[in-house]
Amino acid sequence: AQKVIQVWSTASRQEGEELTLDCSYETSQVLYHLFWYKHLLSGEMVFLIRQMSSSTAKERSGRYSVVFQKSLKSISLVISALQPDDSGKYFCALWELEVRGSALGRLHFGAGTQLIVIP
């Protein structure tokens, strides 16, 4: 079963608008982290922002912020003041710390959402 689900495969907005990308996940672990990455045309996967399951802080990094709804197992990436360079594919990823303490280390990725920002 897929652990990370990104429902929208594509999205488009006008420059200057704000966008919310949704992600839902499945885990039975108490401690886990959620990441957002952006996949560039060059092939590089760029880390954007991280949310720890144990944190209630509203994470923010520049124009990126997250909306974390732990009880719903949902995390959304909010990008404000969109720019054409924000176009790209955005991936949500889950990292779990297993109860026995041995983190496997792998990330589970969603299918990604392709964003197009229209100038």
Added chain:
Amino acid sequence: NAGVIQTPRHKVTGKGQEATLWCEPISGHSAVFWYRQTIVQGLEFLTYFRNQAPIDDSGMPKERFSAQMPNQSHSTLKIQSTQPQDSAVYLCASSLDRGLGGRDTQYFGPGTRLLVL
């Protein structure tokens, strides 16, 4: 501060040939991960090293694929007798370690695009 380096960026092989992909993690990072990206399967985990030791290779195809980390500055992914279905972007990532507190963030290289004809 150099990021994760992957070479080559593009590789074309004939069916049945061998392909070796290289990854140089960020200096000081103790964990190295390999992932594969295809249109059909998306991003799949392959294998993971910590302090050069193989920790989890559960994502590796049992035949033809192998990975090594002979020293802390590079890891290789080798595919023997390549098949067209091996065509994919192979991504390498590194992190400080597997622990908590932000040290687990994985930073990715640009990937190697492998095409098997």
